[in-house]
Amino acid sequence: MEPTTTLEATYTFARFLSEVFTGQNLALLGAFLAAGFAGIGSAKGVGNAAQAADGLLTEDPDMFGKTLLLVALPGTQGIYGLITAFLVMVKIGIIGTSVELTIGQGGYLLMACLPIALVGYVSADYQSRVAVAGINLIGKQKDAVGKAITNTAMVETYAILALLVTLLMIVFFKL
Amino acid sequence: MAISPMRKLTAVVLRSDAETVIRRLMWLSCVEVTSPDIESGDSSFDSEYINAERQTGRLDRAIKLLKNYIPKEKRTGLFTRRPYIKQERYDADESVYAAEYGHAERAEEISHRSAEIENEKISLQGDKETLQPWTSCPLPLDLTGTKETRVWFGTLPASTTDGSVWAAISDVPCNVEFISEDSGGKYVTVIFHISGEDAVYAAMASLGFVKLDRREYKGTAAANIARIDNEIKKSDIEAAALEAELYAMAEKIDDLRLAYDAASAMLSVMTAKRKLGETRETVILTGWVPLKATEKVAAQLDKLHCGYEFGEPRAGDEVPILLQNRRVPALFEPVIELYAMPLYGTYDPTVIMSVFYFIIFGLMLGDVVYGLLLAVGGLLAVKLLDLNAGIKRFVGLFAVCGISCIISGIFFGSYLGDLPVVFLDSMLGIKINTPALLFDPVADPMLFLVVSLVAGAAHLIAGMCVKFYILWSSGKPFDALFDIGSWFVLFAGLGILIVNREIGQYVALAGTALIVLTQGRAEKNIFMKLIKGLGALYGIVNYVSDLLSYSRIMALGLATAVIASVVNLLATLPGDSVIGFILMVIILLVGHTVNLVINLLGTFVHTSRLQYIEFFGKFYEDGGKLFKPVRAETKYTHVIQ
Structure with a gap:
C-alpha cells in the first residue's frame, strides 16, 4: 500500500471519528445510557414483580390493589432515567433552543448520566427481587403490605441518590 | 391523641342467649372477642360456623355469576350508592332469606349444568366433524x-x-x-x-x-349427523332456558345482595361464637373493650341479664391497639397501620408524625394545581362516590396532603410546573420570573437541598424529643438527659458553629465529652466505660446517614418539577395556531396526569419511608395488634341502626 493512501485513510477515519463524536452526540449517548439502562432495569424489574403478582392473583383476585404498588416500585428507575435524558436534551437544545457543545462538554454530560444509568439498572433488578419477596409475603399475610413496601423502598434509596448526583451534575453544567 | 386504654371483658352468658349477645355487641362494633385462657378443644359451634361460611360463600358465588345478567338499570357503577337498610333486616331469622338461599343454590346448579352442556356440545361437535366426510356413504356405520x-x-x-x-x-x-x-x-x-x-x-x-x-354409532352417518344436530339443538334450548332463569334471578339481585350481607353478618357472629369458652349451660365470653366504650357495652349486657366484669389488662396480655385521634390527625392513622401498630402502653406518634408527613409530602410534590387536584378531587370522591371504608381513608389522607402541596407550590412557584412562565413566553412573548414566594428549586437546587435537610433535621430532632419524653415520663430522667440530651448539646454546638465559631466549638466539645463520659455508664470497669463511650460517639455516623436520607425530598421534588417542565416545553412547541393550541391542551392533560400519578406513588412511598425508618427508628416500639372488634362487614348495603 502506498504511504500516501495510508495517510489519507487515517485522515478520513479521523474525520469520521470527529464527525461522529461531537459534543452533541456524546451528550446524546449519555441520555441514551440513562434512559436506556435505567429503562431496561425497570422493564426487567416490573416484569418480574408483575409475574409474581399475577401468580398471587390466580389465588386471590382481590389482592390487585395491594400488589399494584409493589409492581410499580421497580418502575421508578426508568422514570429517573427519562428525567435525566430529558434534562440532557433540554441542555443541548434537542428540545428548545439549539446550542453548540465542545467535545469536553459533551463528555461531561455523558459522565453525568452514568450514575443513574448504572445504579438505575442494577437497583431496579434488586428492587424487583425484594418486590417479588414482598408479594409472596402479602400472599401469606395480607396485613404486611406496609412492611413489604417499606423494604422495597429501601433499595430505591440508592437509585434516588444516583439520580440526585446526576441531576446536580447536569443542573450545574455551564456552557 | 393516644393509644386507647383497654378493658378486659369477661361475661357469662346462657347458652341460649349466646348468639343474641354477640349480635348486639356486633352492632356496637367495639368488642374484640378472644379465646379464653381455659383449655378448650373443638367448639360445639363449629358446625354453625361452617354452615354460615358455606351460605356466605354460595351467595357470593351466585352474585358474581349473576353479574353479567343484571339488567342495565340495576348495574352498579362508579357513582352507584349502596342502599341503606334497617338493622332488623340483618338480624332477621335465616328463614326470611330462604328464597335467596334457594336462588343461590339454584344458581350454583345452573352454573354446573351449563358447564356440562358446554362440554357435551363440544363432544357432539367433535363427533359431527368425524362423521361429516361419511355423509354420502349409504352403508350403516354399524x-x-x-x-x-x-x-x-x-x-x-x-x-x-x-x-x-x-x-x-x-x-x-x-x-x-x-x-x-x-x-x-x-x-x-x-x-x-x-x-x-x-x-x-x-x-x-x-x-x-x-x-x-365405529363402535359408538348405529345407522348411517347421515342419520347420526341428524341425531347429533338434534341433540345440539336440544342442548341449546336447555342452555337458553337456564340463561333465561339466570336473567330472571338477576332481577332480584338486590335481595341476594342483602342476603349476602346478612349472611356475612351471621358469619361474623359465628366467628366470634366459636371463640367462646363453654360450660354445660353457659358460655364464657372474653374480649377487649376500649375504656370509652365500656359503659355502652355494660348497658347492653345488663339488658340481656349477663354476668360480666371489666378488668385491667395484666402483664403478658396481648392487648389490641386502637388509636384515638382528633379528626384531622386520624386521617394519618393508615400510615401507621401500614407499618405496625405500637405496643400497648407506648407512645402514639400519630399527631407529631402527621405534621411532618404533611410537610414532607408537600415538599416532594409541591405544585398548586396538583395539590388542588388531590384536595378537591379527594373531597369530591368522598362526597360523590360511595367508597368503601379502606379506600376512603387513603383518599382522605391524600386530600389533606394536597393542601400541603398547594402551600409548597405557592412558596416554590409551581403551577403545573413552570407553565405560567413557559406559556407567557412562547405564546405571548412576555418574559416573567417564576412566581415563587421563596425561590425556584429548579433554578437553585442547592438551596432546595438545604431546605430538605433542614426539614429532615427537624424531623430527626422531633423523633429524639419524643424519645426524650418517653424516657423522662417513664421515670428515667438520667437516661433521657444522657442518651438524648447529650446529643442535643452536640447538635446545638454544631449549629452554633455556623454562626459563631468560638462558642459553637466549646458547646460541641461539651456535647462530645458528655457522650463519651455517660454512654458507658452501664459498664463496671472504668476502661470499658470509656471504650463504650467512645463507641457511642461513632453513632454520629447514623445521624449523618439519616440526615442525608432526606436528600430524597430534593431529588423527588426536582423530579416532579423537571418532568412538569418538560411536559410544558413539549406542549408549547407546536406554536400559537389553533391546531397548536389543541395539541398543547392534549399534551398538557396527558403529560401532567402521568406526572401526577407517577410522583404521587413515589411521594407516598418515600414520605412513608422517612417516617418508618428515620423517624420511628428513634423511638417507636412496634409489635401491637390492631384492634379488630366484631362488626358486620357489609359489602353491598349500609346499615341503619
Missing part, C-alpha cells in the same frame, strides 16, 4: 359385514391417488369405494370376502390405511 364378507371404513393419506390404490389391490379380491376427501385424507370403504382378509390387510396397510372406530 355394518361389519355379512356372513361371507367384511366391511371396513377408514382413511387413506391425502396424497393417495386412484392409481396407487388400484396398483396395490390389483391382485387382491376387494372393492375400495371412495366416499369423499378433504385435507385430512381420503375416506374409503373396503368390502372383501373373509377368505382374503390377510391379503387385504397387507395391501391396505401398505397404502397407509387407518380404520375408523
